[in-house]
Amino acid sequence: MTDTSLIRNFCIIAHIDHGKSTLADRLLEATATIDARNMVAQALDSMDLERERGVTIKASAVRMRYPAKDGLIYSLNLIDTPGHVDFTYEVSRALAACEGAILVVDASQGVEAQTLANLYLAVEAGLEIVPVLNKIDLPAARPDEVADEVVAILGGKAEDILRISAKSGLNVEAVLEAVVRHVPPPAGDPAAPLRAVVFDSHYDVYKGVVAHVRVFDGAVNAIRDERLRLMATEVTFEPLEVGTFTPRMTPVDRLNTGAVGYIATGLKDVRQAQVGDTITHVARPATTALPGYHVAKPMVFAGLYPTDSEDYIGLRDALDKLRLNDAALVSEPESSAALGLGFRCGFLGLFHMEIVQERLEREYNLDLLATAPSVIYEVLKRDGEHLFIDNPADLPDPSHIEAIYEPWMHLTVWSPDAYIGPIMELVTKRRGDFEKMEFVAEGRVMMTYHIPLSELIVEFYDQLKSRTRGYASMDYQFDNYRAGDLVRLDILINDEPVDALSLILHRDKAHTVGSALARKLKEVIPRQMFKVPIQAATGGRIVARQTVNAMRKDVLAKCYGGDVTRKRKLLEKQKEGKKRMKRIGAVELPQEAFMAVLKLGEDS
């Protein structure tokens, strides 16, 4: 087995689109881990890497064999980190499995909030940082300036920063050399009891939960009798198989101190092998777990409903399958008077929600309706009872409520200084409190705020992007729960309240949001055979009102002779379009109606 001194565990951190995946691909090619001919573009990024036996297997770590210039052959473990701000915790666990990180910065875009957020995590985790300027062959590249930005953050010398083009392969070898030279080999005590951190996991029908691990102390053998234990969940299991990702799962006899690989646990639920947990031996347990474990808690909730009620079972099965691989996703059956049977789902954040929704629609071919996302409100009732509410429809009658508390976040925005004004305005409009501003590099600022999560989850990111021409980036973390003057806004369509359109918001915004929502609904609800009033109300008081006029003409007055088939087909097409609608009372509502609250634009 490889000597620890010949192991390097590292990850790549970058802002989205700065070239992380492309660089990973080039490293895999350069080390002949995957040859260019068989290379699926962006191998590490792809969830579909292997679809053997119908199971998606993700390679969140790849072992590469690299003969360095010093004549030695190194084992380089590249550990993938999730790219979205919602997965900060997962990122921190992946970083914990490394000794070094390649920091990729786009030579034209410069440092961005996400780069920085992950960089801070990496520095906190004590990683050695290897900065790299990517895309230096782009005409818009300004490597000298961006190098200065990087130096301003990391220190060091601008001329030491590698300049590469992952796309063309320029200087990629130099990156591997830098990893070997700058990233320290793993420390750890081979003689101590086993301690391996779980930094990711996936579900395999035959092997159960496969924990992706980094061994810190001791070693784990592919011997079933050497039972293992997860220290946080206190679950024990037999190691069915241990191995490394090359990038395919390749069994080995033993994972030594410093190694990165996997342990097939045979467990049936990914929640039993949580990211951040420490694996040790039952017979010779470690006394303390590795630090940093906590359970990922969903922050954002939304109802997911099949457009066609017959797809309910399909949605249930799809959610079950996704949950096999996604410990942070929660779902519970829910029924809505308006939408029928569906699921209340919890997500780490809005990006996580988008990813899940997209996968359900694309991979499982489901047509879904999502209600407006909500956060968890803590409600203190007059009778002293405490409630946690993730669905506006469940909010008790206002007369029973003593106080409502909502989650606030700590928000960091990173932007060129030209957009300070528009960003301030946006955050203030969204009830955010300014905390501080720092000039982190020439012409670039970092602003921090406190802001209610409910204000972040609806359209905030899009608004931030549009107000800054796409230049600003953001990161957020949970701060605390604070009391707020919150009310429920109900929408009545044709005099019937539509529970799925209710939302909880600040009292001061009820009128503007109610008006904007009623206007938007008027736009998206097609004319019906009769007039349809739309009303927005809080506590029984109407705050806004619109009317969808009755349809006036929809009839084919054209002679198609005996071509009845064609006439019928036209009507069938019309009817097919209606199937995608949800019927509330006598009114047919298109899917857009349920998304209306997400598309209020500047109005909100």
Added chain:
Amino acid sequence: MRLGACTIIAPMSSQALLVPELPAPPSRGLGIYVHIPFCVRKCAYCDFNTYAGLEALHETYVAALCREITQAAPTHGHRKVDSVFIGGGTPTVLSGSQLARILGALRAGFSMVPDCELTVEANPGATDQSRFRELADLGVNRLSLGAQSFQEAELRFLGRIHGVAELGTAVDAARAAGLQRINLDLIFGLPGQERVAWHRSLDAALALAPEHLSLYSLIVEPETPLAAWVASGRVAAPDDDLAADLYEDARERMAAAGYLHYEIANWVRPPVAGEAVDAWTSPPGASRHNLRYWRNEDYLGFGPGAHSCLHQPAAEGAAHQARRWWNLKSVPEYIRRLGAGQEPEDQSERVVGALAMAESMMLGLRLVREGLSWAAFQRLHGVDARECYAPILAELSEWGMLESSSSALRLSAKGVPLGNQIFSRFLP
């Protein structure tokens, strides 16, 4: 589809005793449509299967058409034909002798009743009195003129080959030639059409006292010059609200002139003295041939792209079924196939069960006077429409879209312009 409520009538079962005696079935008459796929010029909005510039094919086409008619005669010739409609295209681009050969083939192969309705479509710009006389001599007793508009600018926009003046001339000439049943087609809802312009067209058409008027709303059909104009922004898309206004105006004006509205797009001249017209029947001047389509009765179509439909009503042990089929559209291929002794059929479908019932509803409700006959529906499908569509009928009636009598169901005045919304609800 809520078929759960349906009672399938099985005459041998005890249930049959509960079913009132059905009226006698109508004479199983047959209508024949003959397609002439030629035009002098193709209009900007037209997506029918018709072509300009195929003069060289006229002669061989007529031969092929006669052959198709003759081939079909042994199978269907025993049926009594009571309506023939020669449409297109512009049938009058053919010579009198060519039309005579077509009618000759029909008469030789089929038994036509003595008062058979025989309609020919004609373009007012390409027909003079001698042509009308030829038609009358051939037994044509109904003429359908594609007037489309009485506004010069609109005629030019539509790509018509005639002007306003020729419209009056054509009607006079047709009457002088002895053609006593004349229909005028008009199109409304042209982009940006002024209401007053439409009123003028209507008034001008009414001044000619046609026996029948068809008022069609302009529909932008894909792959027409009009569709390209709309797509490129050269022309505004027709506006539904405007079309609704124009249609309403037409209904009022036609009623004021005493015309009877009997189908969504069709009106008949005021009843003459002594003619009793029941509120729930289509008036005597209605197009017998088109009534066939709407009553979901049998017809054969000859010529490229022509559609045929034959029904087999529900009978002991067998559910109703309809077979509909249509010919290939290409004129040269049609000629080639018939020349080779082959069938010109392109595709067919069998319409049964809930779909066939929905078609009966969608067609029958287009007849805004007589409506859908409960008895005819039951005769064809063996079930009572009032039962199997009960929830849909209840809702639509509640919204004021339908009205019914003990014998039939029809659209209300409010429901007429929303026909598609109503028809589509019956589809399975």
